[in-house]
Amino acid sequence: MFAKFIYLEWKSFTRSASFASNLALKILMGFLVLYFTLVFLALGVGAFYILREMKLDPLVAINKFLIYYFVMDLVVRLLLQAIPVMNIRPFLTMPFKRPTIVHFSLGKTALSFFNLVHAFFFLPFCAVLIYEGYDMLSVLLWGTALFSLVFCNNFLNILLNNKDNLLGIFITVVLILAGCQYYKLFDITLYSYPFFEGLFKTKWVFTLPVSVMIGLYYWTYNFLKGDLYLDAGLTVKNDIAKTEQLTWLNQFGTLGTFLKNDIKLIKRNKRSKTTVGLSILFLFYGLIFFNSNSHQPPVMQIFAGIFVSGGFLFTFGQFVPSWDSSYYQLMMTQNVPYKGYLNSKWWLIVIGTIVSTILASFYLYFGWQVYLTIVAGAIYNIGVNSHLVLLGGAFTKTPIDLSMSKGAFGDKKAFNVNTMLLSIPKLVLPLLLYWLGSYIMNPKLGLAFVALAGVFGFMFRNTVFLIIEKIYKKEKYATIAAYKQKG
Amino acid sequence: MIQVNNLSKEYNGTTVLNIESLEIPKGQSFGLVGNNGAGKTTFFSLLLDLIQPTTGSILNNDIQVNASEDWKPFTASFLDESFLIGYLTPEEYFYFIGDLRGQNKADVDALLVQHEEFFNGEILKNKKYLRDLSKGNQKKVGIIATLIGNPEVIILDEPFANLDPTTVNRLKKIIKELADNPNVTVLVSSHDLQHTVEVCDRIVALNKGELVKDMPTTKETLQELELFFAV
Known part of the structure; x- marks a missing residue:
């Protein structure tokens, strides 16, 4: 079953209009991808040393701002990450079991660029941490926890998609929090820092984000499965039209x-x-x-x-x-x-x-x-x-x-x-x-x-x-x- | 009104249309029939200068369509839904076309009232954008929009497809009325032999890009066509 889906995905990828563009453009795009990969890698490696240069403990500094990092990630996803539900339509009447379809589409989102891009930053950063003598197990647990959070965002995006105004609310919350922090009225990081710190220091805390991720996966799974009907989750919302003469x-x-x-x-x-x-x-x-x-x-x-x-x-x-x-x-x-x-x-x-x-x-x-x-x-x-x-x-x-x-x-x-x-x-x-x-x-x-x-x-x-x-x-x-x- | 000379269209060495000569006099209602891939839409696209001919040319009222744009004011067409603007309401769309064809709101309104029956209450004042209408209702909008501004040449590609039986009959009535007007040349393509025979003075059949039949409509036409397309 899955092999068939993967075959279709591969076809849709290689035959997409942007991929079929001319050779010069492909080369250029290749360079751009390479460039950004290098930039992110450099950032991941460099972040540690830059922060140390600034007389900060790199891990502490990163942990402090992770809350903003993840909220911003969610905002960006809501704005840009497309959810793949609409492509499911043709499969509904084919001899696939519904759970297979849903598992596959969820699995597909996990491989999205919006998840992979974080690896470019966190993997080198973790590598540097280990290289610089931080406890290896702690670093690995910390990394696992962060990736779980990345995937939490991934599934949250699916659940929250199509909810109007959420984006605005999120952006406002971020701005208010950032503003309060800047003017020293209220510092959210004081509350979030111990958690991220705990991910590193305490061995069992990492199970929290991991279990949240698993829970979210099943929630999303049920959400999509129950909604897999043309008149439910797969409908296209029609707007109420008003004739305007202007x-x-x-x-x-x-x-x-x-x-x-x-x-x-x-x-x-x-x-x-x-x-x-x-x-x-x-x-x-x-x-x-x-x-x-x-x-x-x-x-x-x-x-x-x-x-x-x-x-x-x-x-x-x-x-x-x-x-x-x-x-x-x-x-x-x-x-x-x-x-x-x-x-x-x-x-x-x-x-x-x-x-x-x-x-x-x-x-x-x-x-x-x-x-x-x-x-x-x-x-x-x-x-x-x-x-x-x-x-x-x-x-x-x-x-x-x-x-x-x-x-x-x-x-x-x-x-x-x-x-x-x-x-x-x-x-x-x-x-x-x-x-x-x-x-x-x-x-x-x-x-x-x-x-x-x-x-x-x-x-x-x-x-x-x-x-x-x-x-x-x-x-x-x-x-x-x-x-x-x-x- | 329309003259075709040595017209051909090739894609990568495959000839999809090849019409040596064809003349459609003013006021005729002209029916184009043929199977899928016979070249009906290709012919209309060439006539509307949406694609370039490989050889030959088409004159519309003595204007070569790919050399001058002067045929546009008196030619109206509806080929497919890419002729509709999805984010407009039907009313807005009609007024927009009206503006482009020099008709004011009152002119357009008068025309819409005339065709209220054809719309069957599903088009106007329905609080829907064109993109949210069903295929059949989109087609109704596209067809009526071609009538705005009294064009002399009207081109409809597959107008009967996707319409319900009642609407098909109403559409036939509309096309027949147009055909009775000696100033209006109507070009219609269809898969449906019977509908086409009913509304057209003349039928041309295409097969694999070649003109294979050209005959005025008589009692025997339908039979002859059915024989030709029989399996």
Whole structure:
């Protein structure tokens, strides 16, 4: 039985759209995987010595913050880890026993990337602990306990999936706890530390997480098994639809027609909602750079300026026209002027950038200079980057499944040579301009240069649109064919 | 209205469609029948410039479809659900198509009232997005949307599939009405010989990409076709 399932899994893995991409991309992906593996390994090994360098007992320091580590892990999982229940449908009527199906799908989640990635950190860390003379048995028990907790999170994610608002609650709890800790009001680690410490010091404590894991496994197992019906766990939830006219957009003609559609697109689909959520995270990116004790070179501040205001631009704009992939054939047979279509997407990006810039006004706390950097970044985003993402999008032929929220962190296929080349002017050019201005006179001139580049870019809008239109037309058939293949 | 010259389409050396010449006059209701893989959808996709012909060309009202886009304003089509926008309600979808075809809300509403019977109370004001409708109801939406803005050429791929018997009869009525209009050219493809014969003035049968029958509809047509497709 299991052999058959594994055979199917292997086929689905090797035949997935992202794997079937061209050779150059595979090599690149291979390098990326290698790179991240090395980074994590280095982190696992290095963490010990870095912490010791900081005059901390590495084990104590790690134990102290494990509570945050695991809660964050759960948040990330809720956001990104897909549960494999939907693939079960075809098996229901086949001669498999239900328990087999459930055990297999649960086993499959255990092999997920979200579990394996922890091994890259914990295994080398444990190895270093043993190497540095910590008690071997204790280290092994501690490691076992931590992995049990990782798997607890794995099963919790399945149980908690599809529960609305949980994610928000978790994030809020983390933020409040972290805030309380920072301002020394309440320190959760005082309570969690003894537990993690106990995992190491006391031989039997590790049985707690292990038994919790086993308990959770059976809970999830029963949960899934009882729900294995098309009208129970395997239903697709239908939303209650409300017709919206958005008549106030009628005054903008064709632009209004498309804007209406785009607003509904963003509001009513999981994937687009996740994207907008992500773009809000970009708002806080600047905190890394503008914080007084950051060690980044000042010239990098313009990066922050670009990213803070450009969250929506980068996350949403990157996938124009893929957002419309599921009905691209319709667009191609209707009397749709490309210009109107592009224009509407452009305005959407501009509105997104302006809203981000306004929301980012809390950076005024760090002074005028900082906020001016963000405003200059916004002008550059509107004038130059908005065109560049649309241009890059013309080469992106990744169909988007709007009903899936996962995968919002970018598709592997979305990386191609063209889009990568285009990211140079997106980020490097403003950096150069800013550096040049700062070098000649002062950072203010640098900002002025960046903003001026934005204004220049804006003046060439029509030319750029014409170029994009040409590419769209040239790529039309290839795009239609690509969008027809589903993930 | 539609002229086909030396049209062929190949995929990796396999010819999937090869039509030397075909002319569909204005106002005709044209039925395309054939088995799976006969090339019906390929032909419609070529006609709508969704794929590129390997050789030859199609003229729609003297406009070569892969050279100019001027055929779009008077041509309406529904091939499959990729012509629907899943996250819109049916009403929103109709108004969107209406906007693109220069029709205001009142025009669209008038058309929808006309076809209320066809919708059978399952489409409008139903608090569902298109993606959550059943296949049959999605089809109803797609078909009626092609009527918005009085197009001169209407292309429907397999319009009878997935519809319930009552709706099939209503759809036949709609297509017959369109066929009676001398300004409207209707192109319909189907597996169902009887339905096609009932609504079309002319039937063309495709087999493995080749045009094998071309005849005006008479009393004997159905028999002849059934004989041809008999096993």
